[in-house]
Amino acid sequence: MSWGDDNTLRVHITGIGWVTAAGVGAGRVNDKFALPQGPLPRIDPSDIFEKPWPNFRRMDRYSRLGLTALALALKDAGLSRWTRKRIIGIIASTVYGCLQTDVDYYKTVIPGRGANASPALFSYTLANSYLGEGAIRFGLTGTNYVLTEQHPSGLAALRTALNHMSMGGGSKFLAGVCDVECPDIFGEPGKTPAGAVFFMLERSFTRKISPYGQVSTDKEGEINLDGNQIKDLPALVQTCLDRFHHA
Amino acid sequence: MxxxxxxxxxxxxxxxxxxxxxxxxxxxxxxxxxxxxxxxxxxxxxxxxxxxxxxxxxxxxxxxxxxxxxxxxxxxxxxxxxxxxxxxxxxxxxxxxxxxxxxxxxxxxxxxxxxxxxxxxxxxxxxxxxxxxxxxxxxxxxxxxxxxxxxxxxxxxxxxxxxxxxxxxxxxxxxxxxxxxxxxxxxxxxxxxxxxxxxxxxxxxxxxxxxxxxxxxxxxxxENRNRLGTVLGWGITNDATHITAPERRGKGLVQAVRQALNMAETDPEEITAISAHGTGTIYNDLMELNAFRQVFGKRKIPIYSVKGAIGHTLAAAGAIEVILGFKTLSEQTAPPTVGFENPEKGADGKVSAEPQPVSGHYLLTTNSGFGGVNAALVLGR
CATH class of the missing domain: 3.40.47.10 (Thiolase/Chalcone synthase)
Known part of the structure; x- marks a missing residue:
């Protein structure tokens, strides 16, 4: 951790994980990142999680997507294994959240006027449910919520996590984005490409690990990496990868 | 600024x-x-x-x-x-x-x-x-x-x-x-x-x-604005135990309350009343009473819930309860907990079906929810 000349908090990015139409990846494994429009790849949990997670397959697609990217970021940062719960927060942005799950759930309500309503599906009709699943799986007891930007930039969760960290609201955060494809009911392509990306942010760490850089916000709320302004989410990921793999 | x-x-x-x-x-x-x-x-x-x-x-x-x-x-x-x-x-x-x-x-x-x-x-x-x-x-x-x-x-x-x-x-x-x-x-x-x-x-x-x-x-x-009250501290945590049920000992809520008190630089003894989440479910209410006992001990601090009157207003609940918290502080009266008759263990002498006088400058308001979320705010007059 350090404080910049302008008294803004700078924190390390120590892990990156993603699932996009271009593939599944993590910062230390892949040197290229893209967030194109298109169908998302199928996720095999045995490729992602070190221990079996039987409930994973029962979750909705939005949750599986977000949890995969979140798990990859934690693993990339060397934080996926734990014995005691940790004060690590999670903040994620979304445009559509679990809206497709909402539609799927309500279709269980209609036929029997509630008699067949699925409690299992209803549990995932909250945009933040998957963060709770992630908190349980990885023992994360910090601040934990979902937000939606009025004008999506993909960087609001990062900005919000940095604000929490600067106000003493925790020293480690996962921050990212998660969206499945635009729900069918809209009948049109989504506002943003489907995919999930998470960053592991840490004020300080003692593990032997090379961070990707130090991220901060300036007075206008713009995101900077090592003092250089970043225009959007893909640029932030790719800049981190370039620094790590080509430094 | x-x-x-x-x-x-x-x-x-x-x-x-x-x-x-x-x-x-x-x-x-x-x-x-x-x-x-x-x-x-x-x-x-x-x-x-x-x-x-x-x-x-x-x-x-x-x-x-x-x-x-x-x-x-x-x-x-x-x-x-x-x-x-x-x-x-x-x-x-x-x-x-x-x-x-x-x-x-x-x-x-x-x-x-x-x-x-x-x-x-x-x-x-x-x-x-x-x-x-x-x-x-x-x-x-x-x-x-x-x-x-x-x-x-x-x-x-x-x-x-x-x-x-x-x-x-x-x-x-x-x-x-x-x-x-x-x-x-x-x-x-x-x-x-x-x-x-x-x-x-x-x-x-x-x-x-x-x-x-x-x-x-x-x-x-x-701007010569009114002053309804102040927001002095906050804490947000996750139980990390269950998606739809609270952690029964209230550890996550305790952590959130302590964060909020620390940020507000307020001692538990200075809190004059608690606006609880108080949904009326078996496990939420027990969890909250457990958590408050851990932070406030055996002190007979007024605790109230407004959900017996207006139901659980979901995402609006927290802000409605903040506004009522300011009113509680300004009126120095905690509202009744509508529907409360037979005290759950730990609620006796704290929760009441009648308005309760309060005396002080600080109020704690809390909410917890699905996904294991807990949030606490310390409000001032």
Whole structure:
């Protein structure tokens, strides 16, 4: 951790994980990142999680997507294994959240006027449910919520996590984005490409690990990496990868 | 921009207690103090044909959707004449869990439905133009603690000097969608909910909306604004134990409360009353009593829940309870917990069906929800 000349908090990015139409990846494994429009790849949990997670397959697609990217970021940062719960927060942005799950759930309500309503599906009709699943799986007891930007930039969760960290609201955060494809009911392509990306942010760490850089916000709320302004989410990921793999 | 004290300067509340020409906050307060409940038979959708555990909720009979717009729009627009003036440079933070979920029902039944009302961002799309605010704000969705966190986030932005004025607005409506879900989880009480009562059977759903204008103290002074109260500290945690049930010992809530007290530089002894989440479910209320005992010991601190009067208003609950918390501090009276009769162990002498006198400057308000979320705020006079 350090404080910049302008008294803004700078924190390390120590892990990156993603699932996009271009593939599944993590910062230390892949040197290229893209967030194109298109169908998302199928996720095999045995490729992602070190221990079996039987409930994973029962979750909705939005949750599986977000949890995969979140798990990859934690693993990339060397934080996926734990014995005691940790004060690590999670903040994620979304445009559509679990809206497709909402539609799927309500279709269980209609036929029997509630008699067949699925409690299992209803549990995932909250945009933040998957963060709770992630908190349980990885023992994360910090601040934990979902937000939606009025004008999506993909960087609001990062900005919000940095604000929490600067106000003493925790020293480690996962921050990212998660969206499945635009729900069918809209009948049109989504506002943003489907995919999930998470960053592991840490004020300080003692593990032997090379961070990707130090991220901060300036007075206008713009995101900077090592003092250089970043225009959007893909640029932030790719800049981190370039620094790590080509430094 | 000045960093430091965060002042609430204006507020608006709409609940089923709000009459057409009455001040929503005052009518809610009067209803609470009279020990009334707005929880009654559901008339919005057919529950008699259904297979639900309950047939009651707290909802407004005159809420309308028109031209395919969600009833949420009607609800939120009722806030507008009750708050203001709202500075055009206000940053907008909104909170909702299901936004215009009635339009999802309409769509699925083949009726006209404005689908953008389904998005979490729809509250800002409704409130922004109505209040002439062009703000690139955010909507927070954290189950039942959504607007509590929105208030915390707004206060953080002001305290850190990143904003001077923040408008928090929030709302959720009663829909068959949400009602059926809570029923399927066996969380609904067949009778109006009875927070902290030994014989409680679950929660009652409610609908409501709130708006709260937060300012830096300097800006509030400059504009000669009212001072409803101050937001002094906050804590947000996750139980990391279960998606739909609280951690029974209340460890997550204890952690959130202690964070909030530390930030507010307030000792537990200085807290004069607690506005609890108090849903009336078996496990939530036990968890809260456990948590409060760990922080406040055996002290007979007044604890109240407003959910027996207005039901669980989901994402709006936190902000409504913040506004009522300011009222509690200004009136030095904690409202009754409607429906409370036989104290749950640990509630005796703390929770009351009658108004309770309080004496002091600081109040704790808490909310917890699905996903394991806990949020606590320390409010000042």
């Amino acid at each position: 000045e960093t430091g004290l965060v002042v609430a300067t204006d507020a608006a509340v709409i609940t089923p207690f709000s009459g057409a020409r009455e001040n929503g906050e005052e009518s809610l307060w009067q209803g609470l103090m009279a020990g009334r409940t707005a929880i009654g038979p559901i008339r919005r959708f057919p529950v008699d044909q259904g297979h639900y555990r309950a047939r009651i909720a707290s909802h407004m009979d005159d809420l309308k959707g028109s031209d395919g717009r969600s009833m949420l729009r009607d609800l939120l627009l009722r806030l507008v004449p009750e708050i203001g003036p709202v500075p055009p440079d206000s940053l907008m933070i909104t909170a909702t869990i299901k936004a215009g979920a009635d339009n999802l029902e309409s769509f699925c039944h083949g009726r006209q439905a404005h689908l953008p009302d389904l998005l979490l961002s729809s509250i800002a799309d409704i409130m922004g133009p109505a209040l002439s605010i062009d703000s690139n704000g955010i909507c927070i969705s954290a189950s039942c603690a959504s607007s509590t966190i929105a208030v915390a986030h707004g206060a953080a932005l002001i305290q850190s000097g990143r904003a001077e004025v923040v408008l928090v607005s929030c709302g959720d409506i009663i829909t068959e969608y949400a009602f059926s879900g809570f029923s399927s989880l066996k969380a609904l009480s067949p009778v109006p909910c009875r927070p902290f009562d030994r014989d409680r059977q679950g929660l009652s759903l409610g609908e409501g909306a709130a708006a709260l204008l937060l300012m830096s103290a300097r800006r509030a002074r400059r």
